[in-house]
Amino acid sequence: MxxxxxxxxxxxxxxxxxxxxxxxxxxxxxxxxxxxxxxxxxxxxxxxxxxxxxxxxxxxxxxxxHPKHVAAIQNQVGRLMCPYDFPTPERVTLSKRMVEATPSNLDACFMLTTGSEATEAAMRIAKRYTGRHEIISFYGGFHGRTMGAMSAAGKMGTKKQYGPVLTGHIQSPYPYCYRCPFDTTPDKCGFKCLSFLDDVVEANSTGQLAAAIIEPYQGGAGFIFPPDGWLSQLEQWCQANDVLFILDEVQSSFGRTGKLFMAEYEDLHPNFMPIGKGIGSGIPTSCLMTEKRIMEIFEPGELSSTTGGNPVSCAATHAVLDIFEEExxxxxxxxxxxxxxxxxxxxxxxxxxxxxxxxxxxxxxxxxxxxxxxxxxxxxxxxxxxxxxxxxxxxxxxxxxxxxxxxxxxxxxxxxxxxxxxxxxxxxxxxxxx
Ligand SMILES: Cc1ncc(COP(=O)(O)O)c(C=O)c1O
The missing domain is CATH 3.90.1150.10 (Aspartate Aminotransferase, domain 1)
Structure with a gap:
């Protein structure tokens, strides 16, 4: 029974x-x-x-x-909730902590509220910085449901009958090795789906590629993990082709894969790392880690978000990091x-x-x-x-x-x-x- x-x-x-x-x-x-x-x-x-x-x-x-997480949130709610773009101790110290915790090139932290906002911001900033408009993403990929994020989806279910999606989005196969799109295996394929990227770009790009966006493992597509070494070769491909690399760690970050960030497994240095979900452990919050040299192109006031970096979210994330260390x-x-x-x-x-x-x-x-x-x-x-x-x-x-x-x-x-x-x-x- x-x-x-x-x-x-x-x-x-x-x-x-x-x-x-x-x-x-x-x-x-x-x-x-x-x-x-x-x-x-x-x-x-x-x-x-x-x-x-x-x-x-x-x-x-x-x-x-978690009692410590709950107490930190309760304490903050009774103190200060929303000064918008004014700096607060909670936001500034959290940004410092995030810069110290993420790959060494990521020296700027921009706080937002949802994962979609963070991936969307990464793609928008990549376009603005490079002056190019194309984004390459991967079959099965999921980066959120706002218009830009949805346009990068590699799953029809995410965009079915919402067309037309944004122009300039092209997709390439992800290494779903259990169902290999090239019907081969990682031990003998020589990462066929990576070398195929050149064919995809040659056939679909107008020469205006700004960035590649990828999940380090695909969550929505069914927890599909690329073979070891695949992501670092993709990073090298991006560098060789002057394409910014967006590693979407909205889901894979904050300890989920046994490291604080999945980038650590292959010592990756993406230009953008959107982070969400576990960062607040239940409180809605996200951030985009990126490089100061990229953020420096903006005039004050070009980027902001009403609840991004609010002190309650920041207090929650501080507590998450403390609990990680203590426990x-x-x-x-x-x-x-x-x-x-x-x-x-x-x-x-x-x-x-x-x-x-x-x-x-x-x-x-x-x-x-x-x-x-x-x-x-x-x-x-x-x-x-x-x-x-x-x-x-x-x-x-x-x-x-x-x-x-x-x-x-x-x-x-x-x-x-x-x-x-x-x-x-x-x-x-x-x-x-x-
Ligand atoms: C990899 C990835 N990126 C972006 C998102 C979108 O995050 P949100 O639902 O917080 O907008 C998700 C959500 O599942 C995700 O898994």
Whole structure:
């Protein structure tokens, strides 16, 4: 018997109300309504509890309602909330901290509110700085839903029937090695999709390329990680072609992959690094890390954002960085992530339906297929697993180009025993399908 029959009565009532009043355009989720959460555990409005593998879409990196994070926010709310572009101690000291924490060439921090705003700003600034207007991005990529960010999307689902997108956007294949667009493998391809960039540019560019934008791993496309060395070769390609390099760390930053920033794995030095999600651990905030030499082209007042860098967001991020240091959460991400990846790869070898498992630190994807030989994606099996996980007390979500990948992204405070319990649930559910 499953642990819960869902939705519970209070959840059912609220889900009905949501269907009636919220328009239904947000993504499908498991059938329960969150009431409160602590650490790695969510409690729904009916009192049922779930271990969290979502971090509310990779946001609550210090865990839900971490007492130190909550106290810092409460303290700031009672002191000062919004002086707009006036400097505040919170914003200025955070900018310094961000400059010190990110790659050495990134010596300017521009605070914003959402990830889309940060990627959008990076592309706009790249155009203004170079005087060129073209942006190259990658198949499957996701950079947000504002017009510029959407135009860089490599997934039709993000831009379907919103056309025309901005002119000057061109796309090239990403190394989705499980489903290689060139039908080859990383050990023998010589990074074919990278050398193909020259063909893409030759065929599509008017010679006005300003920047390349890429996620260091693709989140929305299904947690797709490029092979080692691929990103540093892309950075070299950008330098050789006088193209600014935007590394979109909105999702991959703040400890998620077992390093504070994923750029650290290959010692990357992008010209822009948009950062979001985990930076506020639940408080809406983002920033764009870039270079002073680029920002110096602007006249005062050319860039700003009403709530960007507000003191509450900045206090939240300071607390996140403090908690990371005190509780060694980035290290925890690497350590527990390794254990969970091992468990899930073991499950992949036993199950007929787990086609691929990939990840780094506490971000992994489980890709479900109807048949391992043909790799036919299966939304149907994916949703059977998602619903059964909810009934057993595990909160998961679905992503992927084919809607067939379960995201594994718990808060970085997850303990060994929570990791073990949650992997046990996933194993029980998946093996129950055989
Ligand atoms: C890599 C990446 N860039 C940008 C965004 C957009 O961020 P936001 O939803 O905060 O605007 C997202 C959101 O999922 C993302 O994953």
């Amino acid at each position: 499953p642990r819960y029959t869902l939705p519970g009565p209070k959840s059912a009532e609220l889900i009905k109300m949501s269907d009636e009043y919220e328009g239904g355009a947000t993504s499908r989720q498991q059938p329960f309504v969150w009431d409160h959460a602590e650490g790695c555990t969510i409690t729904d409005v009916d009192g049922n509890t779930y271990l969290d593998w979502t971090s509310g879409v990779l946001v609550t990196n210090v865990g839900h309602c 060694k959460l980035v290290e925890n991400s690497a350590r527990i992530g390794e254990y969970m990846l091992g468990r899930l790869q073991d499950l992949q070898s036993k199950s007929d339906f787990v086609g691929d498992v990939r990840g780094k630190g506490l971000v992994m994807g489980i890709e479900f297929v109807a048949d391992k030989a043909t790799k036919e994606p299966s939304k149907d099996i994916t949703w059977k697993v998602v619903d059964a996980c909810a009934a057993e007390g595990l909160c998961v979500g679905v992503v992927g180009v084919y809607g067939s990948v379960i995201r594994v992204a718990p808060p970085l405070v997850i303990t060994e025993s929570e990791a073990e319990q949650s992997c046990d649930i996933m194993e029980k559910v998946v093996m129950g399908l055989q």
